[in-house]
Amino acid sequence: MVVLDSDINSAVQIESISWKRSxxxxxxxxxxxxxxYMGYSTLDQLGDTxxxxxxxxxxxxxxxxxxxxxxxxxxxxxxxxxxxxxxxYSGNNNLIIEFEWSTGAGSIYAWHWAAGPNRAIFGAYGxxxxxxxxxxxxxxxxxxxxxxxxxxxGSIKATFGGE
Amino acid sequence: xxxxxxxxAILATVSFASIDVGSDVMPNSKPFCGD
Numbered sequence: 001m002v003v004l005d006s007d008i009n010s011a012v013q014i015e016s017i018s019w020k021r022s023x024x025x026x027x028x029x030x031x032x033x034x035x036x037y038m039g040y041s042t043l044d045q046l047g048d049t050x051x052x053x054x055x056x057x058x059x060x061x062x063x064x065x066x067x068x069x070x071x072x073x074x075x076x077x078x079x080x081x082x083x084x085x086x087x088x089y090s091g092n093n094n095l096i097i098e099f100e101w102s103t104g105a106g107s108i109y110a111w112h113w114a115a116g117p118n119r120a121i122f123g124a125y126g127x128x129x130x131x132x133x134x135x136x137x138x139x140x141x142x143x144x145x146x147x148x149x150x151x152x153x154g155s156i157k158a159t160f161g162g163e
Numbered sequence: 164x165x166x167x168x169x170x171x172a173i174l175a176t177v178s179f180a181s182i183d184v185g186s187d188v189m190p191n192s193k194p195f196c197g198d
Contacts, residue, residue, distance in 0.1 A: 007184050018181070022190035029197050070195065104197025112192035113185035122193065136192045139185035146180040 001120040001137045002041055002053070003095045010146050011091040014038065014062075018080040018141040019110040021072040029106025033125075034068035037061055037098040038087040044094065045118035048129045053121075054096055062087050068101070072108045078141065086144060100125060112136040 017036075021027070039058035046053045062083040072079045089095055102125045115137045121130035 003184055008182055010180075010182060012180070012182060020187065022187075024190055025194055029195060031195065031197055099195075101195075101197075104195070107194045107196045109191060109194040111185075111187040112189040114188055115185070120193075134193060136189055137185065138192075139183075139187055141181040141183055143181045144179065146178055146182070 001097055001134075002043060002046055003097065003137070003140075003142075004044060005091060005094055007115075008089065008091065008095060008142065012089050012142060012146045013144040014083065014087045014089055014142055015144040016080050016082040017097070018078045018143060019072075019138050021075060021077050021079060022109040022111045023075040025109035026106045027073055027108075028069065028071045029104055029108050030067060030069045031065075031101040031104035032067055033100070033102040034063075034065045034104075035061060035100050036063035036081065036083065037096075037100075038089075039096050039098075040093040041096045042093055045116070046096075046121045046130075046133065047118075048121065050098065050121070050123070050128060050130065055093065059096075059098075060087060061085070070106075070108055072110075076111075080141075080143070089142075102126075111139040113139055 037059050039054040041053050062085045117135055118133040119137050120134035123130040
């Protein structure tokens with residue numbers, strides 16, 4: 001899926017993402033070879049080839065679990081995946097969040113919203129191209145430190161001299 | 164002659180937040196589907 005910079009509206013060090021379970025489906029599931037990638041995109045609408053949607057060189061593996069048990073909880077409960085590797089989103093360009101898993105058991109539904117045409121694509125595991133697109137993406141929380149990166153902005157050195 | 168050297172660093176202020184993207188509109192869109 002692609003999340004627009006105007007939807008995020010901030011720089012953020014993404015440490016985890018949360019979804020809100022909907023009123024249907026089951027409360028837990030297990031997914032094999034589950035991975036999450038993040039990266040940047042200039043596109044507001046995704047094309048058919050997964051890798052071509054990224055700004056070259058920005059696709060980053062942020063979570064990997066060979067057997068991921070998702071415990072979503074009851075209807076309307078928020079559930080969270082904490083990333084293995086936090087992802088720094090600068091606020092410039094759009095954010096792609098890509099999920100993949102090979103097999104699984106249990107279907108967990110999350111609340112979605114009407115985001116616009118081709119905001120998500122889906123396809124078979126391992127496929128380079130999609131089987132279709134979606135106009136809706138999950139209602140999410142993107143969690144982490146917001147604003148400027150924690151870094152030294154500068155230093156002030158003053159020399160006072162006198163006789 | 165007296166000389167003094169003052170050096171200080173300014174750290175950016177960072178706060179933790181949850182950025183809410185979207186709203187509850189459709190309960191039945193494509194799930195994390197294992198079945």
